[in-house]
Amino acid sequence: MSYLPIKQLLQTAPASQTVTVKGWVRTKRESKNAVFIAINDGSTIHNIQAVAEPGQLSEETLKLITTGSCLAVEGNLIESLGSGQAVEVKVVNVTVYGTADPEKYPLQPKKHSLEFLREIAHLRPRTNTFSAILRIRHALAFAVHKYFNDNGFYYLNTPIVTASDAEGAGEMFRVTTLDPINPPRTEDGKVDYSQDFFGRETNLTVSGQLEGELGAMALGKIYTFGPTFRAENSNTTRHLAEFWMIEPEMAFFELEDNMNLAEDFVKTVIRYALDHCADDLAFLENRLKEEEKNKKKEEQSDMTLIEKLRFVVDNDFVRLKYTDAIDILLNSKPAKKGQFQYEVAWGIDLQSEHERYLVEKHFKKPVILTNYPRAIKAFYMKQDEEPATNARGEVFGPTVRAMDVLFPGIGEIIGGSQREENLDKLVTRMEEVGIEPEAIWWYLDTRRFGTAPHAGFGLGFERLVLFVTGMGNIRDVIPFPRTPKSAEF
């Protein structure tokens, strides 16, 4: 290539060498002595400044150089006289690749609301905020692959189209090529899915875990990293209909190994972002600071974005049984003052307010909660031998070797468990919760043939990006969000 990305140009020692800059105009400023053009090419949050002498560029060309237009600038790389940048480009020649009519181009240099930018998701990566988010998202994705590769895991592409809803994890999207108006029917009037593309009813996957277990019971350690889908009609800042999941699964791992892995994994990828995305994180940290200025004092966070990330990386996660967490919650100020919206009792599915109390108020550290009540967890989790007891010797119901990793601000970021490897226990549990064992005969084969202790967890990638970027709405950390009534672009 005959030109360098701006990221590299900005790190090049100036010696009046001839360079070419290609990118999009962020701003143009004309003074008596010069024309200053700030150019960005997406390789970095920083612009490079091109400086032309007055009269050097024709009136016609100058008119075309507006925010959003695309240029190739040839010039000399020189030391910058202005503050804020080490080098700038003294213009020799400008080629305008593409214009951006100021009357029509929506991204003029002023503050745009995130809501507005969501409506032009096809253009928002051209803003500082979204280019920073997408570069960080990339770095985190790469860190995920690097972590697992470095640690002997194999990437397993589990299927997106599946015929099983074994997890009963929620509403699913149907995948079909049948005539939508007049689908073929069976004799009893139902849809005849045997004539559908796959010869049966198929859906978009909600999790690759079951197939991941098949992989782990052959390759030892595997991970998935791919799209998953939930057809939940939830219009919240935390839900997407299409999101990316990371699901490692490890033969011979028990609950404690699983916790060790989860903690090391999430710390390592966040550390990677701290090490590789300093400029973008600093930009987003400042963005948050500005945003916080408009908040009430009690709603302002006591840590900056980077402090919050360092806090996760530098602290040991607290490890705690569910039953002990319930005790802490029952004895907490908000419980005694009736400030929790949802009542606390052994057996409840912890609500966000409870999780956040534990993490943000009580321990002030990330927390791994384990050994949840069996009744509120999935059928495949390994059953504990003994029922739960608390410090006072009270006996509760049966538990499973589940673990949830809870983060400040965000609640559950990782959910996992050791898996039930005993065929009889697993089948009995499936029957109790109404899952037909024959429907996933292939999954049960892992327990029929050479079963072994194993464990795994799932991490919603967008949750991680949300945490690392400090953004407030999950629709802002994926390029093209899919939500109820919205599949634009």
Added chain:
Amino acid sequence: MSYLPIKQLLQTAPASQTVTVKGWVRTKRESKNAVFIAINDGSTIHNIQAVAEPGQLSEETLKLITTGSCLAVEGNLIESLGSGQAVEVKVVNVTVYGTADPEKYPLQPKKHSLEFLREIAHLRPRTNTFSAILRIRHALAFAVHKYFNDNGFYYLNTPIVTASDAEGAGEMFRVTTLDPINPPRTEDGKVDYSQDFFGRETNLTVSGQLEGELGAMALGKIYTFGPTFRAENSNTTRHLAEFWMIEPEMAFFELEDNMNLAEDFVKTVIRYALDHCADDLAFLENRLKEEEKNKKKEEQSDMTLIEKLRFVVDNDFVRLKYTDAIDILLNSKPAKKGQFQYEVAWGIDLQSEHERYLVEKHFKKPVILTNYPRAIKAFYMKQDEEPATNARGEVFGPTVRAMDVLFPGIGEIIGGSQREENLDKLVTRMEEVGIEPEAIWWYLDTRRFGTAPHAGFGLGFERLVLFVTGMGNIRDVIPFPRTPKSAEF
């Protein structure tokens, strides 16, 4: 962890240290002097041998140790007396995690056909062939991410559920949550998709390119690597309904930059596999050699698997215009002898037989064909200024800056182009081929605002894995293939 993967154990210097091996029994052999158990844990193609003294293990335990059963073996790591391995484990204790009834476990130590193994895709990763394929698939996937990360590309997750069939790339899968029997209707009797989950008709993506272009026109260089779908009723060894695509897209790249990138990219990832998967490639190379013995001499390949990979890595790819390729084909022996099944003429879409002739017979090198007839390529490809002419000055129709990379054995492995960045030309072309510009207004915005030269390509990941592993059927290089009438597991 209190145990090491077998891959690491086999590289450990023996000093009678105590070790634990966890894995699945491949074979057990009892002699007068010892019991030999070959154990594999999926971390490597190689087994580790555990040796017990006669009588050391109870009859009861010995009976449970059968092919496919899962063990933890404690013992001492000692130098191996047998050939073929450096170290072995002198058994101190054996724990049987899981049995595998020889009457029922399908993977007994004998040769199984690939067809049979496809029917038990949930177990086939436990075979040498499929564990080797999946480890190589992992290495290639990691090499893809590493290559793009090293070269300043950002990973962009383009949407899986889309509302556009802009490419007109073929039959698509519908994604819906409507009642399949009685979908809501509009007044004129059609399905009322406004009541569907996304408020419109949606499908599974056939390509992330259009969204990828949006990313490139903001971040400079992006790539996608995710699942794509084709609802084609093709039961061949080359087609999957669900497959993984890699699609880089680069602002400011023209056709030649695109070719340089494609060649460097595919060589780098194949070199990565050669460097990191030597054992697995050697295993698959031997597998192919055995398979070839049953073939007629003229059907045997003149290169081994690794020679074929080296050949791609070590040779410059030939770069040739479509029009010149047609000339070569017209003057070829097979054309003159009437041996091509499909007639050769300027304007045809080259068939596999033509591509393979150019690569395997004429040039004996990978070939990049460029400047195809406009009529047989997609609407978004950049139009050449001048119509094609051949060496004799004959003038043909208009061409586009397309490029296809052709590989031995496999034909097209990469397809790409410079993109038409001129709004008027693009819209005119869309209208000519019957695509409604309004349907992808957001795509056209890249040409309305700050347009620039750009280019990209697509590579079907399974095609690459097929080439590198030397397998013959694409269903054997993805863990759980999705094909017409088949969505098991």
